[in-house]
Amino acid sequence: MASDDELPEIPVVCPECDTRTSVAFDEVERAVERHNEQLHDGEAVAEVDPEVLEALTDRLGKDLGLF
Template sequence: MPLSDLPEAVQRHNDQQHDGDDIAQVDPEIVQHVTDLAAKDIGVAEDEA
């Protein structure tokens, strides 16, 4: 699934399965990992020494 589709997919799941309550979410560790990968890819990641 493209990352751009993720927010809609999570919201749709919550709407259909949890009566709109924000139960499902992306694990914060995954969000941080993807953010780190993107920063590294565009050259703004801090180098770890």
């Protein structure tokens, strides 16, 4: 079981490359940017899995009392 200070890995998908990978939470932004720069001329193709992003957004909103 992960300790409280360990952050989860976040799934990143690229529909154009037909790939899915998990990236350390603190590396997600750089990994997505690097993938898009190297493989898609900077176009925002790869992204955090939209379903996971929605779930994280909902949870954060609830934790902050916004919902």
